[in-house]
Amino acid sequence: MATMRAEELRVQGALALLRHAHAHPGVTRAEAAASLGLSSGSATEIMGRLRAARLLGERASAPTGGRGRPSTVLVPHPEGPLVAVVELTHATWTVTTAAIGGELAPAPVHRHRGGPPGEVLAEVGAALEGLRARAGDRLAAVGVALPGTVRGHTVVQAATLRWRDVDLSGLAASAGGLPLTVGNDASLAGVAEALRGAARGVPVALHLTVEVGIGGVLLVGGGPVLGATGAGGEFGHVPFGDPGLRCPCGAAGCWDIMVDGRAMARSLGRADPEDPRAFAGEVLAAARAGDGPARAAVTEAADALGRGIGALLNALDPAVVTLGGLGADLLEVAGDTISAAVRRAAMAWRRRDGLLGLPPVVPAELGSRGPSIGAAESALAAVLADLTRERVTRR
Numbered sequence: 001m002a003t004m005r006a007e008e009l010r011v012q013g014a015l016a017l018l019r020h021a022h023a024h025p026g027v028t029r030a031e032a033a034a035s036l037g038l039s040s041g042s043a044t045e046i047m048g049r050l051r052a053a054r055l056l057g058e059r060a061s062a063p064t065g066g067r068g069r070p071s072t073v074l075v076p077h078p079e080g081p082l083v084a085v086v087e088l089t090h091a092t093w094t095v096t097t098a099a100i101g102g103e104l105a106p107a108p109v110h111r112h113r114g115g116p117p118g119e120v121l122a123e124v125g126a127a128l129e130g131l132r133a134r135a136g137d138r139l140a141a142v143g144v145a146l147p148g149t150v151r152g153h154t155v156v157q158a159a160t161l162r163w164r165d166v167d168l169s170g171l172a173a174s175a176g177g178l179p180l181t182v183g184n185d186a187s188l189a190g191v192a193e194a195l196r197g198a199a200r201g202v203p204v205a206l207h208l209t210v211e212v213g214i215g216g217v218l219l220v221g222g223g224p225v226l227g228a229t230g231a232g233g234e235f236g237h238v239p240f241g242d243p244g245l246r247c248p249c250g251a252a253g254c255w256d257i258m259v260d261g262r263a264m265a266r267s268l269g270r271a272d273p274e275d276p277r278a279f280a281g282e283v284l285a286a287a288r289a290g291d292g293p294a295r296a297a298v299t300e301a302a303d304a305l306g307r308g309i310g311a312l313l314n315a316l317d318p319a320v321v322t323l324g325g326l327g328a329d330l331l332e333v334a335g336d337t338i339s340a341a342v343r344r345a346a347m348a349w350r351r352r353d354g355l356l357g358l359p360p361v362v363p364a365e366l367g368s369r370g371p372s373i374g375a376a377e378s379a380l381a382a383v384l385a386d387l388t389r390e391r392v393t394r395r
């Protein structure tokens with residue numbers, strides 16, 4: 001009994017140091033020990049165990065000029081675990097890896113033709129098989145980010161990919177039967193912002209990504225609130241829009257189609273664009289250059305975005321709102337319009353200044369890497385505790 005308890009304490013100590021190093025890349029052993037309330041001797045002992053378990057390594061830290069022995073920086077073990085990270089967009093796919101510490105390895109972006117799901121999944125599966133062959137046992141899990149509504153391993157609906165009820169379990173098989181996590185790209189970008197970006201350390205944050213339509217997530221204590229089946233966070237399909245307009249999701253009046261390239265095309269009297277994201281980029285560029293009609297279309301989209309944010313503040317009461325993708329561009333080009341619309345939609349008491357007033361609406365820090373960083377975090381979170389338990393108790 002006493003032995004079991006001592007062993008459990010060893011696992012918990014190792015996991016605490018590992019999680020701290022993962023959350024704070026570049027942290028020194030001395031800093032980590034201080035944050036966790038460990039003596040220098042305990043930190044050294046735990047670190048020895050994590051090194052032997054091929055989870056963490058150390059490198060010399062740059063001299064600080066201070067007194068005392070220089071500490072070392074905690075780094076991922078050179079033979080440590082990796083997770084495969086798959087990101088799908090409406091037009092591209094990438095497969096890369098992340099290690100403890102969350103850094104993504106550079107990887108090429110491949111275009112897909114928007115064909116049937118089997119086609120693009122076969123390409124992604126082949127890339128995962130190749131990765132498995134190269135990384136071998138180091139590969140520990142697979143995390144997927146994509147623009148769709150996800151329940152478990154199934155994409156129930158992805159309008160921009162034209163997917164319905166697509167099971168992604170086969171991707172786990174391609175990687176040798178590893179644990180698989182699948183998430184909505186905007187929700188995962190929010191997870192990334194909460195852990196490593198503009199919402200870091202914020203108790204309750206709202207993240208919204210505008211690309212084609214709008215997605216997001218409420219983050220409480222750094223974790224996503226995704227509902228009973230993981231399909232929550234579809235803020236784009238709340239009817240903040242024109243009830244006379246039908247959304248590709250099947251509902252009427254969605255916010256989704258009021259804030260992106262499709263909305264800008266309507267403002268400009270143009271047909272529905274083939275690639276609404278690219279079209280929005282062109283309109284933004286024209287607006288930046290001073291083009292009047294483009295400016296008006298951008299203002300209209302920014303106004304719709306702000307109105308919905310104001311409504312969500314009333315409902316969810318976040319301490320900060322982070323905006324990614326086109327949302328960050330709109331904030332830059334038409335921030336005043338967004339602010340004014342937020343204020344108009346917010347309840348009167350929120351318009352007072354001060355602690356209880358309107359929370360800041362800020363650009364997401366991680367940009368287009370958000371979904372992949374979030375997918376890596378999600379996959380690592382799924383396996384880190386088990387890996388530590390297995391490897392630390394074995395010795």
Ligand SMILES: [Zn+2]
Binds near residue numbers: 236237247250
């Ligand atoms: Zn909709």
